[in-house]
Amino acid sequence: MAGGRGRWTATLIAVAVVLGWLVVGGIAGPYSGKLGEVATNDNASFLPTDAEATRAQELAAGFVDEPTTPALVVYERPAGITEADTQRATADAARFAQVPGVVGPLPPPIPSQDGQALQVVVPIDDSEGEEISRVVDELRAIAGDDRDGLTVDVAGPAGLLADLIEVFTAIDGPLLLVTLVVVLVILLVVYRSPVLWIFPLLAAGTSYALASVFVYLLARDDVIKLNGQAQGILTVLVFGAGTDYALLLIARYREELHRHERPWDAMRTAWKGAAPAIVASGATVIVSLLCLLLSSLNSNRALGPVAAIGIAATLLVMLTFLPALLVLGGRWAFWPRRPEADRADPHTEHGIWSRIARFVARRARPVWIVTTVALALLTVGVTQLGATTLGQSDLFTERTDSVAGQEVIARHYPAGTGSPATIFTRQETAQEVARVAQGVPGVAAVRPVGQGDRTGPPAPDTPPKVVDGRVQLEATLADPPDSDGAERTIRDLREAVHRVPGSDSVVGGFTAINVDTSDASTRDRNVIIPVVLVVIAVILALLLRALVAPVLLIATVVLSFLATLGLCALIFRYLFGFPGVDASFPLFAFVFLVALGIDYNIFLMSRVREESVRRGTRPGVLAGLAVTGGVITSAGIVLAATFSALAVLPLVVLVELGVAVAVGVLLDTIVVRSLLVPALAYDIGPKVWWPSRLSRAARTPTEAGDAR
CATH class of the missing domain: 3.30.70.100 (Alpha-Beta Plaits)
Incomplete structure (x- = not known):
């Protein structure tokens, strides 16, 4: 009777959780289609408040009625x-x-x-x-x-x-549809079940709806700024990471169904085993993304909390809603390959990964040396990357009307016509500043803005407009306003007019905004990347209760990141024909690749540590690799495929980010997590857990033999 009551209690709890989340999903669902209403794509509004282009915008407001x-x-x-x-x-x-x-x-x-x-x-x-x-x-x-x-x-x-x-207004529909189709196809291939794919996909959809509510409300109230780029990344991140967490939990649940009669008992054990790794993985991504709040660019600061909200919502749903769904589904959720309570050893169920584990054991040192050298060789491609602000003609993967028009302007006019640089200077130094500006290579013409001027050449002898003792000059550039040449001209122009004594000159305009954005991106990389590495190291040290293992894991992920950049540089240049990458690309690629790439090492090493406590370090490495190999590889393929869905958008920067994350995740999954990390851990042995007691634990016969 007690067993029967316990089974009914567990079922009622699961039903209540499922119904509760279905209500939340029904309320939150419509908000996922309303994010475009609160998104802004005005690059100028993302500039730091102390940027020169921002000060120029503030001064410009006094020279125009509108x-x-x-x-x-x-x-x-x-x-x-x-x-x-x-x-x-x-x-x-x-x-x-x-x-x-x-x-x-x-x-x-x-x-x-x-x-x-x-x-x-x-x-x-x-x-x-x-x-x-x-x-x-x-x-x-x-x-x-x-x-x-x-x-x-x-x-x-x-x-x-x-x-x-x-x-960006087309993001919601096509990107979400492509992402759903990609995840569905992969889940069908992985599980080979007409039923099981429903559970992770339903949970991921609920995660996206829940995240959309919070993002919508915060963006509506101007707490955060949402742009189309962050909106697109939110979609693929929630479905990709959510499916990863689902795969890990379902794999552990299936393993425990072989050991327990009741699904509730199997889920309780599976949850205890998988939840710490999932929470640590999610926390790593969340904290890494929140490091973007240190950015001086509002666009970067917006992406951090938007994506972090997505991961937090995903963690909550995947650790509550999904387990309840699986408990209700029981063994029938896996039909037609139902796991029975046959006490089967899970380590014998993954033949290919058992063979890979034995290969690593036999050739541990050559494996990690060869893989390290191969990844290091790929990093050479970074020299081909080149960081540049993509021009208007390079921004889209398709030829748009604005691109075609800019090409016409470049053929027949000074290319900067219509988007001049604006110079604000003291009235008494205006003539000298104009003369100096005219002498800067790349400046085609300089004219003062007169009373009543809107556009076009000023009327003869029109006096310049003076506001608070300042005069506005317009400098037409010879190069297209979004080109590298125009940006060099702006830097030279600023240097020249700043040297005029007493002028207090400020240079702004469309090109100046690009220059200041690029400079802010460089500053952000130099500040945020070290902080992210330190934060991840602390989380890994707490999770693994060691110092050596976290250092090794971070070193391998950074090596994988550099190898990914090198490989992507070759893909972008020689396969796609892209002229370069946006200034924000290296930082975004780093945050996503390192935060997501470390996930797979967390999944692996947390299981290795669990097995090492029972078996010893070296057998624990092999057991951890064998039992997690299939699920982690599947998770990596899912995440790579979902980020590659960004390629459906006709924007070069999102295509590059999607390809970079896909390539990097596959490298992490197939090379780093499958070969490099296990080989290193096996070669080092118990000392990998230093300074915890596990590093001083009595060695197993296998490890003693290795020592001899």
Whole structure:
């Protein structure tokens, strides 16, 4: 009777937990589709408050009644612009001025010196925020399609922002669908069950819904800033990490079903065995992501808490909802391969991993030496990586309207037309600053902003506008505003005007924002990467109760990270043809690869330690590798596949991040965790647990033989 009552009590608890989470999922579900409503993709708002471009933006507000972002509508006819083309552009400009959000009236079209292009500068009210995208769509509708050899494109900062917003608003549907399909296919292959895949996928979906509620509310109340990049990463991170945790728990549960009659008893034992590793893994990722709060860029600081919330929600769901589902499913959840209570030794169930473990035992030292050398050779590719801020023409994997328009501008105008650098200086030094700025290589023209100026050349003899004793100068750059050449010009321009005594000059503008973003990214790498390594080392030391093992694990993951960067550099350059990587790429790649890569070592070494207590270190290494090999490899494939889903988005930076995490996770799973770490631990023996008592435990006959 007692056994029957216990079984019914366990069932009622599991039912209550499942029903509770289904209610939470039903309430939270709609929020996953509302994240785009609270996302912002204005790069300027992510700058540090002490950046020079930020100070320039603050000064610029005093020189205009309404701050604007320009859209550049360009008309090109290689055979030469005709009178009809000019009339069309003039008529379009009049219609552009009537669009809500456009600050008019607009100046007439600006012809190029070669007579092959016209340009209409359309300032859009900044207060419209992401409604800029709507305004640009209307401009494109008015301009119409190419006709009779005349091409029309809408470019400039507003056109670029509109194209970015269009990409990010498409994240929710396609990315989520691709991620779900990838996870479903892999779960079907791993479990070969028409039933079991439902449980981890349902739990992962609930995790995503729960995380979406908190992210939505925090972003809505301006506690955090959510952008499209963080939104996309949240999706793949929750489903990837959630499926990993599910695989680990289900594998341990299946193992315990062979030892226990009742599913509840099997789950209780499995939970006790797997939960510490899962919690340590999640805590490592969460703390590593929260280190991004040390970033000087708001975009990085936003990604940290957004992704950390996703992992925290995933941990909560996977350690409560999923166990309850599995208990209710019992052995039938694994149909048609139901595990029976036959007391089978789990170490004999994984033939291929038992053979790999024996291979490692026989060739431990050559294995870790060869794998280390191979990974070290891959790091050489890092020299081919090159960190650069991707230009507008390089940002998308597809050729967008803004990219095509920028190419037209570069062919027929000073490439910086429409996105000039802005210089704010004292009135009494304005002429000297203008003269110095004009002499900087890469600056095509310098002019003061006069009273009533909006766009286009100033009227003759128009006096400059003076605000609080300052004058604004506009410096048109010879290179495209998002190019490396333009960024070098901004650095030279700042250096030159800062040297003018008493000028107190400040240089801003679109290119200056890119420069300051790149500098902040470099600073963030130098600060955050060491902090993440220290934090992970502390967590590993607490989990493994040792110092040698954590140092070895971190060293192997860092080596794997550098090898991944080297391999990805070759893939990006020679396979994909990408010109470089974004300034934020190395930091994001590090945080995700190290935090997620250490997961698999945590899963392995926590089990190795558990087995070492019973068997001795070297047999424990082999047993831990044999019993976790299949599940960890499956988990790595799932995580790699989910991050590779980012490749469906037409943004180079997300494609690069997805490929880097996929490649890095596979390296960690297949090479580092399967060969390098076990071989090192086996070769070192009990001393790997120094200074804990386990390092001084009596050696098994096997270890004694090895010592002799």
